[in-house]
Amino acid sequence: MDAISFARGIPAPECLPVAELAECAKAVLERDGSVVLSYGSTLGYAPLREWLAERHGVEPGRVLVTNGSLQAFHFVLEVLGGEGRVLVERPTYDRPLKILSTAGVEVGEVAVDEDGLDVDELERTLEGPHAAFLYTIPTFQNPTGSTLSEERRRRLAEIARVRALPVLEDDPYGLVRFEGEALPSVFELEGGVNVIYSSSFSKTIAPGLRVGYAIVPASFTPELEDLVASTYITPALLAQATVYEFLRRDLFEPNLERVRGLLGARRDAMLEALDRELSGRARWNRPEGGYFLWLELPESVDASALLPRAAEAGLTFVAGVDFGGAPSSARLAFSFVSPTEIDEGVRRLARLMAATPARV
Amino acid sequence: MDAISFARGIPAPECLPVAELAECAKAVLERDGSVVLSYGSTLGYAPLREWLAERHGVEPGRVLVTNGSLQAFHFVLEVLGGEGRVLVERPTYDRPLKILSTAGVEVGEVAVDEDGLDVDELERTLEGPHAAFLYTIPTFQNPTGSTLSEERRRRLAEIARVRALPVLEDDPYGLVRFEGEALPSVFELEGGVNVIYSSSFSKTIAPGLRVGYAIVPASFTPELEDLVASTYITPALLAQATVYEFLRRDLFEPNLERVRGLLGARRDAMLEALDRELSGRARWNRPEGGYFLWLELPESVDASALLPRAAEAGLTFVAGVDFGGAPSSARLAFSFVSPTEIDEGVRRLARLMAATPARV
Numbered sequence: 001m002d003a004i005s006f007a008r009g010i011p012a013p014e015c016l017p018v019a020e021l022a023e024c025a026k027a028v029l030e031r032d033g034s035v036v037l038s039y040g041s042t043l044g045y046a047p048l049r050e051w052l053a054e055r056h057g058v059e060p061g062r063v064l065v066t067n068g069s070l071q072a073f074h075f076v077l078e079v080l081g082g083e084g085r086v087l088v089e090r091p092t093y094d095r096p097l098k099i100l101s102t103a104g105v106e107v108g109e110v111a112v113d114e115d116g117l118d119v120d121e122l123e124r125t126l127e128g129p130h131a132a133f134l135y136t137i138p139t140f141q142n143p144t145g146s147t148l149s150e151e152r153r154r155r156l157a158e159i160a161r162v163r164a165l166p167v168l169e170d171d172p173y174g175l176v177r178f179e180g181e182a183l184p185s186v187f188e189l190e191g192g193v194n195v196i197y198s199s200s201f202s203k204t205i206a207p208g209l210r211v212g213y214a215i216v217p218a219s220f221t222p223e224l225e226d227l228v229a230s231t232y233i234t235p236a237l238l239a240q241a242t243v244y245e246f247l248r249r250d251l252f253e254p255n256l257e258r259v260r261g262l263l264g265a266r267r268d269a270m271l272e273a274l275d276r277e278l279s280g281r282a283r284w285n286r287p288e289g290g291y292f293l294w295l296e297l298p299e300s301v302d303a304s305a306l307l308p309r310a311a312e313a314g315l316t317f318v319a320g321v322d323f324g325g326a327p328s329s330a331r332l333a334f335s336f337v338s339p340t341e342i343d344e345g346v347r348r349l350a351r352l353m354a355a356t357p358a359r360v
Numbered sequence: 361m362d363a364i365s366f367a368r369g370i371p372a373p374e375c376l377p378v379a380e381l382a383e384c385a386k387a388v389l390e391r392d393g394s395v396v397l398s399y400g401s402t403l404g405y406a407p408l409r410e411w412l413a414e415r416h417g418v419e420p421g422r423v424l425v426t427n428g429s430l431q432a433f434h435f436v437l438e439v440l441g442g443e444g445r446v447l448v449e450r451p452t453y454d455r456p457l458k459i460l461s462t463a464g465v466e467v468g469e470v471a472v473d474e475d476g477l478d479v480d481e482l483e484r485t486l487e488g489p490h491a492a493f494l495y496t497i498p499t500f501q502n503p504t505g506s507t508l509s510e511e512r513r514r515r516l517a518e519i520a521r522v523r524a525l526p527v528l529e530d531d532p533y534g535l536v537r538f539e540g541e542a543l544p545s546v547f548e549l550e551g552g553v554n555v556i557y558s559s560s561f562s563k564t565i566a567p568g569l570r571v572g573y574a575i576v577p578a579s580f581t582p583e584l585e586d587l588v589a590s591t592y593i594t595p596a597l598l599a600q601a602t603v604y605e606f607l608r609r610d611l612f613e614p615n616l617e618r619v620r621g622l623l624g625a626r627r628d629a630m631l632e633a634l635d636r637e638l639s640g641r642a643r644w645n646r647p648e649g650g651y652f653l654w655l656e657l658p659e660s661v662d663a664s665a666l667l668p669r670a671a672e673a674g675l676t677f678v679a680g681v682d683f684g685g686a687p688s689s690a691r692l693a694f695s696f697v698s699p700t701e702i703d704e705g706v707r708r709l710a711r712l713m714a715a716t717p718a719r720v
Contacts, residue, residue, distance in 0.1 A: 010399050018393030025598065026386035033378030037566035039370050067427055067592045074591065098590055206397035208597045230458055231434065232427045236596030237568045238385065 004345035006317040008336040009142065009291050012266075015259050015335075016206050017251065024245035025238065036241045042228050043221065044213070045240035051247055056215050058192060064224055067235050069172060069200040069212030070095055075227050076133070076196060079220055080166050081105055084130035089117055091325035093142040093170075096135055109324065110134075112141060114285060116148030119155045126163060133166035138186055140173035140290025143323040143331035147288065150183050157189035167195045172203050172212075175256055177289035178264030187215065201243050203291070204256055209239040263291070269339035270332065273346035281353055284332075291335035294320070296328060301356055303330040309355075315348045364705035366677040368696040369502065369651050372626075375619050375695075376566045377611065384605035385598065396601045402588050403581065404573070405600035411607055416575050418552060424584055427595050429532060429560040429572030430455055435587050436493070436556060439580055440526050441465055444490035449477055451685035453502040453530075456495055469684065470494075472501060474645060476508030479515045486523060493526035498546055500533035500650025503683040503691035507648065510543050517549035527555045532563050532572075535616055537649035538624030547575065561603050563651070564616055569599040623651070629699035630692065633706035641713055644692075651695035654680070656688060661716055663690040669715075675708045 029036055036045070043049065044065025053060040066072040073096055077086070086100055090109035100107050110125055111118045117136055125131070136156075138148035148156070160167045169186045187197035192215060200212035216224065228235070246252060270293065274284055283296045295317075297303055304319040304327065320329025334342055389396055396405070403409065404425025413420040426432045433456055437446070446460055450469035460467050470485055471478040477496055485491070496516075498508035508516070520527045529546045547557035552575060560572035576584065588595070606612060630653065634644055643656040655677075657663055664679040664687065680689025694702055 013394040013398070016394060016397045018389060018397065021397065022386045022389035022393065025389060025602075026382045029378060029382035029385060033382065034373040034376060035568075037376045037378065037381065037568040038373070039567050041568075067596055068594075070590075071592045095590060095593070102590065207399050208395075208397040208401075208594060210592060210594060210596050230430075230455060230462065232431045232570060233455070234428075234568060234570060236427055236570050236599055238599045238602065239596055242385075242598065 003311065003314045003316055004341045004348065005336055006315065006332040006334070006345055009333045010207055010336055011203065011259070012262065012336050012338070015262055017246070017255050020251050020255070021206065021242055021246060024249065024251075025242040028241040028245040029238070032241060036237045039234045041234055041237055042225050044235055045237050045244060048240050048244040048247075051244060052213055052215075056187075056197065058215055059218065061221055062215050062218050063213060064216055064221075064228075065211065065213045065235060065240055067212070067232065068202065068210040069170065069198045069214070072198050072212050072214040073099065073135075073168070073170070075224055076168050076198075076214065076216070077103065077105070078227055079223055080133045080168075082132065084132045087122070087125060087131050087134040088324075089136055089141065091143055091320060091323035091329070092135070093137060094323050097324065112144055112146055114146055116141065116146050116152055117156065119152045119159070122156070123159065126159070126165065131165060133168055135168045135170065136186070137170045137173075139171055139183070140176065140287050140292070142173070142290075143292055143318070143320070143325065144294040145285055145287030145290050145292040146294065147183070148186075153183060153186050153189055157186050157195070160186070160190050160194040164194055169195055169197050171197060171199045173290035174199070175204050176260060176263060176291070178260055178267060180288040193217070204252070204259065205243060205246060209243060210236060211239050211243045260289075263335055265339055266334040266337070266342055267293070269342040270334040270346065273343045277346050277350035278353065281350075291333050293332050293334065295330045295332050296326070297330065297353070299328050301353075302327050306352060306356070310349070310352055313348045313352055315345050315352070363671065363674045363676055364701045364708065365696055366675065366692040366694070366705055369691075369693045370567055370696055371563065371619070372622065372696050372698070375622055377606070377615050380611050380615070381566065381602055381606060384609065384611075385602040388601040388605040389598070392601060396597045399594045401594055401597055402585050404595055405597050405604060408600050408604040408607075411604060412573055412575075416547075416557065418575055419578065421581055422575050422578050423573060424576055424581075424588075425571065425573045425595060425600055427572070427592065428562065428570040429530065429558045429574070432558050432572050432574040433459065433495075433528070433530070435584055436528050436558075436574065436576070437463065437465070438587055439583055440493045440528075442492065444492045447482070447485060447491050447494040448684075449496055449501065451503050451680055451683035451689070452495070453497060454683050457684065472504055472506055474506055476501065476506050476512055477516065479512045479519070482516070483519065486519070486525065491525060493528055495528045495530065496546070497530045497533075499531055499543070500536065500647050500652070502533070502650075503652055503678070503680065503685065504654040505645055505647030505650050505652040506654065507543070508546075513543060513546050513549055517546050517555070520546070520550050520554040524554055529555055529557050531557060531559045533650035534559070535564050536620060536623060536651070538620055538627060540648040553577065564612070564619065565603060565606060569603060570596060571599050571603045620649075623695055625699055626694040626697070626702055627653070629702040630694040630706065633703045637706050637710035638713065641710075652691050652693050655690045655692050656686070657690065657713070659688050661713075662687050666712060666716070670709070670712055673708045673712055675705050675712070
């Protein structure tokens with residue numbers, strides 16, 4: 001029996017536009033090979049920076065294209081860290097937590113609920129010790145899948161503005177929306193003075209390309225140039241140029257539509273199966289996009305303790321505690337496995353739950 | 361008048377095998393796209409790791425392929441640093457110096473002469489405070505172009521073995537040899553127990569690809585997996601897979617021959633022009649390969665002070681002090697400009713020198 005992975009927060013192989021990217025890589029090397037194959041583009045491949053600048057309504061000088069957006073997190077931490085705590089969501093993406101812990105940075109947590117970051121709690125937290133910056137994923141958050149409401153976005157933008165609180169708004173999933181209206185980014189609402197926006201093409205084209213980016217204040221760029229040059233001299237330009245060619249050929253929007261269709265069907269399959277199998281025995285949310293939903297098991301259940309038996313039953317997921325969440329919570333990724341596998345995976349989960357004493 | 365750059369230690373555009381790489385990128389995406397475009401290959405693209413393992417006679421598990429070898433330096437520093445000084449050559453490649461300084465690591469210097477690292481001085485230095493590791497570029501060193509003699513290689517390997525001194529042997533230029541017999545690496549002589557070997561395809565295929573690698577002790581790989589995953593999750597696989605395809609198609613050796621021919625002619629042009637223009641007024645070495653030669657001006661001349669006038673005269677180079685060298689020294693790169701430009705550049709340098717009071 002093959003293990004069904006609700007753990008892997010990565011796109012299914014069928015989401016990857018392999019043939020198109022093969023053409024794009026060849027074409028852009030033929031057209032602009034001597035730039036792509038040389039040093040020099042410290043802050044990223046210039047045509048891609050220009051495309052992103054236009055998309056986000058900023059000067060190209062404010063766009064930093066990195067080897068994935070986690071690398072951008074490192075650079076932002078170097079520029080903004082050093083004074084005071086870094087505020088993060090509880091729960092949040094585990095890799096930044098680990099980076100902060102390794103760097104010995106003090107972390108302050110602010111809860112996330114159905115409507116995203118609890119802005120009231122943020123305000124109370126800001127009364128405490130100085131915060132270097134806030135790291136937030138407002139849309140289809142990793143791990144919860146929850147989305148910051150428009151009202152809270154406006155309040156967060158206001159807080160950033162009034163208190164000059166630096167905010168790193170990480171938005172890798174925003175474009176992977178299956179339904180509902182897109183909300184304005186905190187970056188847009190605030191005007192991009194204190195809010196840095198980061199995203200990537202990992203979820204919209206392919207993660208292995210490692211093309212992430214950040215829109216930073218223009219004043220950051222000299223320090224970032226130094227940091228980049230001291231880290232890897234020049235980013236991975238072949239991937240960046242290939243992404244640019246993909247955009248230039250107008251392949252991005254059709255690909256996004258295809259990805260939305262594929263992943264939306266997976267979310268639907270997961271919701272249907274959960275309704276059928278676990279209604280009344282657990283709670284979960286209904287994200288309008290992204291890769292994940294958040295499962296809350298009865299409080300008496302320790303999700304981590306379920307994992308070995310889940311593995312035996314051919315199922316993997318990530319316990320919520322890995323993201324700083326409650327012991328009874330779990331992250332279910334619907335991005336990687338097919339609707340049929342999702343259905344079977346939820347059945348396995350339900351059988352596992354049935355064998356577990358629980359009170360809801 | 362266009363400025364002639366003896367500063368840029370990068371290959372001339374005509375060294376870059378653009379058309380071949382365009383074919384390779386397309387072919388490898390078509391053949392192995394779902395691996396190349398996904399997460400997962402933390403330590404590098406597996407077929408490339410296997411190729412490198414075979415070339416260096418080690419297990420693939422010991423090969424780490426990174427986004428350029430400077431990134432490998434960061435990782436090695438994280439694993440080996442922390443206790444004691446890092447020993448470097450005087451002069452040495454400026455980027456590692458900067459990284460060490462930013463990281464607040466204490467540095468110990470060991471002189472380099474015509475025959476490379478002064479091994480006697482190294483032994484004396486090792487009597488002092490504990491050394492975390494030694495960073496050395498034994499072949500066609502940056503910045504001097506000098507090469508560690510075979511006798512010294514054997515002594516360095518012996519020192520590493522007897523004292524269990526970790527050594528990072530950086531060898532980006534070794535294959536770019538125009539004449540003479542290749543010498544065994546310190547890594548080979550020592551057996552790869554204490555010596556880590558790093559290199560890249562920046563000088564043998566193309567720098568913009570950012571494909572570097574290190575051969576590390578097997579005991580390092582768990583920590584390296586964690587470090588890589590926390591830094592950029594997965595390296596730039598498209599470039600790594602493209603390099604692999606280039607190797608697989610047996611394009612590497614012919615390309616290397618072509619690059620050796622192009623760069624050897626440039627070194628010859630520089631040596632000829634120096635003989636003609638500066639004989640008796642300065643000293644320089646005759647590297648058998650690589651990108652650089654080392655110019656020693658009369659001791660009364662401050663090479664940094666020459667730079668503004670050099671720029672006015674349409675010439676750039678890097679002063680030796682930038683690498684920790686003597687104020688009267690300079691690094692001349694012959695890799696980037698054509699033989700004709702090299703000839704003209706040396707003429708400009710000679711005119712500049714003639715206008716400078718000097719004693720040899």
